[in-house]
Amino acid sequence: MRTKLSLVAGAIALALLVACVAPGPYVRRPPPPPPPPRVVYYQPAPVAPPPEVVFEQSPPPLPPPLQQLVIVRPGSSYIWIEGYWSWQSRSRRYVWMGGRWENPPRQGAQWANAHWERRSGGSVFIEGTWR
Numbered sequence: 001m002r003t004k005l006s007l008v009a010g011a012i013a014l015a016l017l018v019a020c021v022a023p024g025p026y027v028r029r030p031p032p033p034p035p036p037p038r039v040v041y042y043q044p045a046p047v048a049p050p051p052e053v054v055f056e057q058s059p060p061p062l063p064p065p066l067q068q069l070v071i072v073r074p075g076s077s078y079i080w081i082e083g084y085w086s087w088q089s090r091s092r093r094y095v096w097m098g099g100r101w102e103n104p105p106r107q108g109a110q111w112a113n114a115h116w117e118r119r120s121g122g123s124v125f126i127e128g129t130w131r
Contacts, residue, residue: 054122068099078103084114087125
């Protein structure tokens, strides 16, 4: 009788142990996907144009343009402004101005690229601007 009682107690203990370990009606779900990468956009603050510097002879030749990665457009109204070499009159050299997305200041505005212009008997560097 004692052996039978031991067997029953052992069977109950085994059943309880299996119930704790055996999978239940719960479904194991995969972990959620990682969040999308965060994209940060930079838009430089507008600055006043520098004073005009007139070259009486030909302006210095432009360096070759740099290749630039175009990032995701921040909105449907934004326009990509190509990077360009800007003439810095104080240091008397060109500085690369990276391309960027900009929201036009008003509907119908168009970007005029930076360029050299002949005036006052010489050449003047004109920064890019909205027209």
